[in-house]
Amino acid sequence: MAIDPSADIHPSAIVEDGAVIGPGCRIGAYCVIGAAVELGPRVQLMSHVAVAGITRIGEDTIVWPFASLGHIPQDLKFRGEPTELVIGARNRIREYTSMNTGTVGGGGVTRVGDDNLFMMSTHVAHDCIIGNNVIMANNATLAGHCVVEDFVVMGGLSAVHQHVRLGRGAMIGGLAGVVADVIPYGSVTGERAHLMGLNLVGLKRRSTSRTEIHELRAAFAALFKGEGTLQSRVEAVSAAYPENPLVREIVGFITAESSRSFTLPPG
Structure with missing residues (x-):
């Protein structure tokens, strides 16, 4: 276990041997940090956060209570292979958000970029690739192998089918079910999403x-x-x-x- 002396860890938190805790990190009450987890400088886990698997979290990221990061994929083909979750810098990960590690069939890594906002109860499935400055509103979900490019906004309760790509700057309306790729700067709405125009507001x-x-x-x-x-x-x-x-x-x-x-x- 490598814990920087400047890290602040609540006495009730569990940090397993082997974990790397960077300078200035703050780990709140009842958090559980696995042995293969690495927290970059100034990462803050509020309380009751569970971080497992081979998971790296970048600097200045804040994780709110009851988030689950780096647990195994919800994929019946998964057999315990060593796969990863890599989260970039300055992300805001709100309550009850879940992000899973990758699968061998999907490249082995779930990857999240920088400066993203994941609102309450969002889900990032195995092997997803998320860019920078993405917003996922409450209860938005990504199935496995999705690609979400920079500046995408997903409305509340929207859901994206596996292997779908969301192009840079796209806007996904609330409650939309997206089963096909969305062009960059496209704006889609509907129970089964249709392309309604361009995301002019975002531009x-x-x-x-x-x-x-x-x-x-x-x-x-x-x-x-x-x-x-x-x-x-x-x-x-x-x-x-x-x-x-x-x-x-x-x-x-x-x-x-x-x-x-x-x-x-x-x-």
């Missing part, structure tokens, strides 16, 4: 220029309301807006390899 909050947004809206209309095959529409949009980074990002997302289809407009 404006990040100071995206009016020209880029105007071109993106035109590209969206051409891609999803135009004539011809999707391939021909993608080629036309790519040629029409070669300098727009947002359009290029959507084109790259659509043409990338995926095991799922795309979330489309209704009708």
Whole structure:
């Protein structure tokens, strides 16, 4: 066990031999820290937090009571293989959130980036890859092998099917069930989610220029309301807006390899 002398650990907390506790960490009452856990500098576990498995938590992350991090996947194929959960810096992980380690079949690692907010009772399943500045509202859930790119917002009680990709800046409406990939900056709603437009609010909050947004809206209309095959529409949009980074990002997302289809407009 390697505990930095500056760490503050409540007497009722259990820290197993082998755990690494970084400088300035604060571990509250009744937390349980497994032998293969590593906490970076200034990580704070409020109380009643359980961290297990091969789990690393990055600096300045705060975890609220009753969160469960690094326990085994909810996958019947799992046979106890040594897999990991890696959580980045400055995350806010609220009450009752659960994050599982990966599986051998999914690459062995569940990975969470930096500066994310996981509200109460959110779930990150095995082998998910989450970027930076993501918000998962209360009770939002990710099935296994999902990819969530930067600046995605998931509304309360939304759920994402396994292997689905959520593109950068996408907005998932509350209660939506997402069973297919969502393009970058897309906005989806509905019991079985449909693509309703672009997440213009998110783009404006990040100071995206009016020209880029105007071109993106035109590209969206051409891609999803135009004539011809999707391939021909993608080629036309790519040629029409070669300098727009947002359009290029959507084109790259659509043409990338995926095991799922795309979330489309209704009708």
